[in-house]
Amino acid sequence: MTGRVEVELQNVSKFYGEDKVVDEVSFQVKQGEIFVLIGPSGCGKTTTLKMINQLVPHTSGSIFVRGKDVTELDTVELRRSIGYVIQYIGLLPHLTIQDNIAFVLQLKKCPKKKQRERAMELIETVGLPLSYLERYPRELSGGQQQRVGVARALAADPEILLMDEPFGAVDPVTREQLQNELLRLQETIRKTIVFVTHDIQEAFKMGDRIGIMRGGKLVTIGTAMDIVKERDDFVRSFIGQGAVFSALDTIPVTRALIRDLPVVKKEALVDPAQPAFKGWDYAFVVDDRGQSLGYISLAEMEGPQKIDPDKVEPLPSSCLPGDSLKKALEEMLWGSRAWLPVVSEEGSFLGIVSFQSCASLLAG
Amino acid sequence: MKSDFLWVKVWNYIVSKSDFWLSALGSHVQLVLWASIIVIVLGVPIGIFISRHKKLRDPVLSVIGVLYTIPILGLFGFLIPLMGIGLKPALIALTIYGLLPVIRNSCVGIENVSPSVKEAALGMGANRTQLLFKVELPLAFPVIFAGIRTAIVMNFSVATYAVFIGAAGMGTIILVGMRTFNDGMLVAGTILLAVTTVLLDRLLGWLEKMVQRKYGMENLK
Numbered sequence: 001m002t003g004r005v006e007v008e009l010q011n012v013s014k015f016y017g018e019d020k021v022v023d024e025v026s027f028q029v030k031q032g033e034i035f036v037l038i039g040p041s042g043c044g045k046t047t048t049l050k051m052i053n054q055l056v057p058h059t060s061g062s063i064f065v066r067g068k069d070v071t072e073l074d075t076v077e078l079r080r081s082i083g084y085v086i087q088y089i090g091l092l093p094h095l096t097i098q099d100n101i102a103f104v105l106q107l108k109k110c111p112k113k114k115q116r117e118r119a120m121e122l123i124e125t126v127g128l129p130l131s132y133l134e135r136y137p138r139e140l141s142g143g144q145q146q147r148v149g150v151a152r153a154l155a156a157d158p159e160i161l162l163m164d165e166p167f168g169a170v171d172p173v174t175r176e177q178l179q180n181e182l183l184r185l186q187e188t189i190r191k192t193i194v195f196v197t198h199d200i201q202e203a204f205k206m207g208d209r210i211g212i213m214r215g216g217k218l219v220t221i222g223t224a225m226d227i228v229k230e231r232d233d234f235v236r237s238f239i240g241q242g243a244v245f246s247a248l249d250t251i252p253v254t255r256a257l258i259r260d261l262p263v264v265k266k267e268a269l270v271d272p273a274q275p276a277f278k279g280w281d282y283a284f285v286v287d288d289r290g291q292s293l294g295y296i297s298l299a300e301m302e303g304p305q306k307i308d309p310d311k312v313e314p315l316p317s318s319c320l321p322g323d324s325l326k327k328a329l330e331e332m333l334w335g336s337r338a339w340l341p342v343v344s345e346e347g348s349f350l351g352i353v354s355f356q357s358c359a360s361l362l363a364g
Numbered sequence: 365m366k367s368d369f370l371w372v373k374v375w376n377y378i379v380s381k382s383d384f385w386l387s388a389l390g391s392h393v394q395l396v397l398w399a400s401i402i403v404i405v406l407g408v409p410i411g412i413f414i415s416r417h418k419k420l421r422d423p424v425l426s427v428i429g430v431l432y433t434i435p436i437l438g439l440f441g442f443l444i445p446l447m448g449i450g451l452k453p454a455l456i457a458l459t460i461y462g463l464l465p466v467i468r469n470s471c472v473g474i475e476n477v478s479p480s481v482k483e484a485a486l487g488m489g490a491n492r493t494q495l496l497f498k499v500e501l502p503l504a505f506p507v508i509f510a511g512i513r514t515a516i517v518m519n520f521s522v523a524t525y526a527v528f529i530g531a532a533g534m535g536t537i538i539l540v541g542m543r544t545f546n547d548g549m550l551v552a553g554t555i556l557l558a559v560t561t562v563l564l565d566r567l568l569g570w571l572e573k574m575v576q577r578k579y580g581m582e583n584l585k
């Protein structure tokens with residue numbers, strides 16, 4: 001990640017009376033990154049998250065959001081510009097799902113019509129039927145409410161999302177589904193997310209980087225692979241036995257995704273000598289909507305030419321962005337291939353994973 | 365035979381003196397209406413205010429509670445030397461009685477709004493006013509309205525005593541009935557008072573349901 005720093009904490013502490021519940025915490029979250037905070041109950045995760053949008057004022061240290069010190073910003077404006085999914089959902093029980101989703105827009109006094117349109121858009125984004133807009137929160141199941149919680153956080157299209165155990169209240173199957181959907185969504189929305197959980201599998205799966213907290217202190221920060229190689233006793237006991245394998249089983253292939261690939265539109269004029277194709281034998285062909293059509297050999301081309309649809313080879317079996325590294329590696333082993341395309345459920349071509357990209361991820 | 369005779373007298377009174385008791389009812393309703401408006405306009409904001417200022421909460425509630433327990437005639441004993449007789453002291457007396465349920469319910473209703481819901485609203489960027497009007501008041505509404513309903517219905521019966529302080533109302537019929545040994549008038553007045561009180565309570569209950577339905581709050585309970 002080389003993006004700009006969106007959220008930064010510098011030696012931030014929080015006292016409740018004599019209790020130091022957050023102790024000199026520092027970290028940075030870059031644009032488009034999912035940063036996971038994990039740790040045992042009561043270690044200060046929620047407090048840390050709430051200090052970012054100043055629901056809880058910090059006692060010392062500095063917090064910067066988009067480069068600005070939060071204490072110098074208008075807190076109401078700050079909060080409206082940050083999506084917040086609270087622990088235990090917190091939907092407003094007296095408002096319909098539509099009004100819940102559009103609540104921020106209502107606070108900002110957006111026109112009713114726009115609120116409705118946005119709610120309709122978002123309820124689809126989180127995979128609920130439109131008819132649910134008229135319902136009240138208590139007419140929804142826990143998992144459905146959590147989806148609404150996510151939709152609500154997205155309403156004002158914030159650059160930054162704070163998610164406090166957003167999938168805490170659901171069964172493991174629904175939880176996995178919600179995780180996959182969020183990761184898929186993140187492929188397109190590329191938000192900066194601070195994500196709190198106490199489930200290590202979820203941390204491995206969701207986090208580009210993971211920060212482990214204990215007793216208010218941030219013990220370590222790193223990628224899933226850094227974390228599983230950590231020597232610290234607390235970290236080792238926290239992530240448990242066989243962490244490498246459980247990490248492989250949960251880290252999604254997108255973490256090892258190669259996006260920087262030669263991709264061409266069908267019927268485009270292609271010059272294999274172009275710098276973009278340097279070092280590549282193949283180019284991937286997509287249609288106007290980014291749907292994957294297959295790949296074409298560049299080596300067989302003599303000079304610039306239009307893509308011949310007959311020469312486009314269909315992709316070998318592919319995997320979904322939410323699939324685990326383990327699954328992708330198995331697929332490659334079974335198919336005796338060194339790489340595997342990653343195609344979204346809608347058929348958009350996202351990139352490839354290769355043995356090499358997996359290995360370099362594992363090696364850190 | 366005698367009781368048959370009484371019911372005939374009651375009936376005759378209701379039918380033949382309808383101008384009289386209707387105008388008494390009119391003054392009664394007016395008195396209660398004004399008192400209720402004052403009680404709501406004062407009581408709800410005071411209730412909200414003390415829910416936000418914990419130091420004031422208990423002192424205010426206990427002072428109002430003490431005032432509430434003063435018997436009505438004792439209250440008149442205070443008010444007459446201060447402001448004489450008539451509509452004004454009657455209004456003040458009703459206001460004092462009505463304040464307790466309204467202040468207490470407004471305060472408790474606001475206090476009982478779940479912290480996680482308030483936090484969600486604040487986290488999304490609600491300011492103080494928006495938090496109050498879009499979250500706290502709608503959610504506390506059933507409790508606040510129950511307090512208002514209690515106050516109005518109670519004032520409706522307490523207003524009967526207003527006649528002792530020189531303000532007209534249903535009390536007039538009963539008092540005149542007693543003084544003139546007109547038992548038909550006395551019983552008619554009592555029945556009219558009981559019936560209108562029950563009807564008022566029902567009406568307010570229905571109103572409560574309507575408003576709750578409009579805000580979707582029937583789903584809360």
Ligand SMILES: Nc1ncnc2c1ncn2[C@@H]1O[C@H](COP(=O)(O)OP(=O)(O)OP(=O)(O)O)[C@@H](O)[C@H]1O
Nearest residue numbers: 016021039040041042043044045046047048087198
């Ligand atoms: N308002 C408060 N006043 C006093 N202490 C508090 C307050 N809020 C939180 N704490 C304390 O701060 C510590 C950290 O709480 P926090 O909610 O951040 O934990 P957490 O890591 O989110 O835990 P969980 O996984 O259970 O949600 C806890 O010991 C808690 O008791």
Ligand SMILES: [Mg+2]
Nearest residue numbers: 045046047087
């Ligand atoms: Mg928490």
